[in-house]
Amino acid sequence: MHWHILGAGAIGCTWAVQLFKSKHDVTLILSSKERLQQLCENNGIVYESKDDEAKAYNIRAELAENDTPIRNLLICTKAYSTISALQSVTDRLSCDANVVLLQNGLGPQQDVVELFPTLSIWAATTTDGAYLSAPFRVVRAGYGETLIGALSSKAQQSGNTLCLSPSGDLTITLTNDIEHKLWCKVAINAAINPLTALNNCKNGMLASDPELSGKMLQVCSEVEMIAAACGQPLFEKPLYEMALLIARATAENYSSMLQDIQQKRPTEIEQITGFLCKKADNLKCHTPENRSLLQQVRQLSLPH
Ligand SMILES: NC(=O)C1=CN([C@@H]2O[C@H](COP(=O)(O)OP(=O)(O)OC[C@H]3O[C@@H](n4cnc5c(N)ncnc54)[C@H](OP(=O)(O)O)[C@@H]3O)[C@@H](O)[C@H]2O)C=CC1
Ligand SMILES: CC(C)(CO)C(=O)C(=O)O
Incomplete structure (x- = not known):
């Protein structure tokens, strides 16, 4: 399964590495050429945790302007950037695309469903902990659980068809009551x-x-x-x-x-x-x- 990830901060880098390790195809969508250059100089994302010593993962990256279609999109920006991040790639989404919003807070998730009524929108909330010690160097600080559930009616109608697990060290549970x-x-x-x-x-x-x-x-x-x-x-x-x-x-x-x-x-x-x-x-x-x-x-x- 090919996942595009928008928002290569602490959570986005953690997910990129875990999806990559679970044999998903992963592409980061970065905000500028400078960020692409930074990733290249870093030799990819460097990930460390209590179980894994720091190791670089060579994960592909591109800009939003790229024109290859997106079938599965994970947005891990801060909540105030969710809508603009999604807008930067909407013309690349295939008609059956899944969009997963992984943010703290509320508001943007409902706005996205209203703004894009035909998309399959999912929301997620996590008790994992991660921080960046430098750009693209992520430290997994805490192991929690990520709950994911369908938000838009199109996602609800599709049943639990989101292909995210097994995903390495992430504990992912599908819920039918994500809003709660x-x-x-x-x-x-x-x-x-x-x-x-x-x-x-x-x-x-x-x-x-x-x-x-x-x-x-x-x-x-x-x-x-x-x-x-x-x-x-x-x-x-x-x-x-x-x-x-x-x-x-x-x-x-x-x-x-x-x-x-x-x-x-x-x-x-x-x-x-x-x-x-x-x-x-x-x-x-x-x-x-x-x-x-x-x-x-x-x-x-x-x-x-
Ligand atoms: N870190 C954690 O342990 C936890 C975080 N969360 C939540 O998860 C969400 C993400 O958190 P976290 O990873 O820490 O946040 P970060 O600030 O580390 O990462 C956000 C990333 O989004 C990128 N971004 C913003 N807008 C765009 C855009 N338009 N295109 C491409 N990239 C974009 C930023 O990149 P750039 O700088 O290049 O703009 C930045 O790298 C937040 O809502 C947070 O509250 C929840 C639980 C735990
Ligand atoms: C639960 C809590 C308060 C833990 O620090 C948190 O999620 C946060 O800091 O955003």
Whole structure:
């Protein structure tokens, strides 16, 4: 199976290597000639993990302007780039193409389904962890699970025909309720990411500092109210208990939002808290804690 991957960051490089190792044909679609040159100088993607020493994988790459058809596309950009990334290659998609969106946050996935109603759109959410130690040098930091499910009606009608597994060290599970899984992930990210970003602290502090735990409790109650009003009840346990569990399990981690701010990159705040606040506005729900976090993180986030 031939997979094109748009977004050769930490997650895109991880997937490229794992699909390549599982004998899929893989082509990266890069954003510029400079990035093609970088990949070439790197001798491909260098991948390392606790089980594998650093090793280079010679993975093919091209620009969006190339005109070969795309049958399977995985988009692993940040959520704010999903739509423009997809638009850069839409004229190359074959009529039966599968498009998989692997991003944190919510909003772009639904926008893509609306903008491209005839495409077979899938969404994915992952608890894997990876980071780049340099361009195209990826370190697999955590082994989690990736849930994938059909989002558009065309994907739903096609059944579970997505050919992604077996895919090396990735644990991939198909789900028929991906929207709910995306809501659960966005709720956890809304509980943890803005507070750690604004307080410049590791995730564990949200569980150990009573003042921060109190704020997280308020954030969680508002998020639960919005989710319920949108017909998306979250976990069996209260969101606050789930967020505390995850903050403790990832106590030594810096959230992705804090890392984005520290490294002067745009954040995904609009697709996390921004998405929830927009829903709250439409439903006339009062969500002062999330609104305040949204405004404060906006001030620290670089525009994209
Ligand atoms: N890293 C992790 O451990 C986890 C990440 N996630 C989520 O996965 C998603 C991806 O994260 P991550 O890999 O860390 O992000 P990165 O920022 O590392 O990678 C994003 C990549 O997308 C590329 N890109 C953006 N627009 C385009 C375009 N139009 N054409 C080609 N390439 C493009 C960027 O390349 P360029 O710089 O050349 O523009 C960049 O390399 C995010 O939503 C994140 O929240 C979820 C769980 C864990
Ligand atoms: C779960 C959490 C908060 C772990 O750091 C995360 O997904 C993130 O940082 O974006």
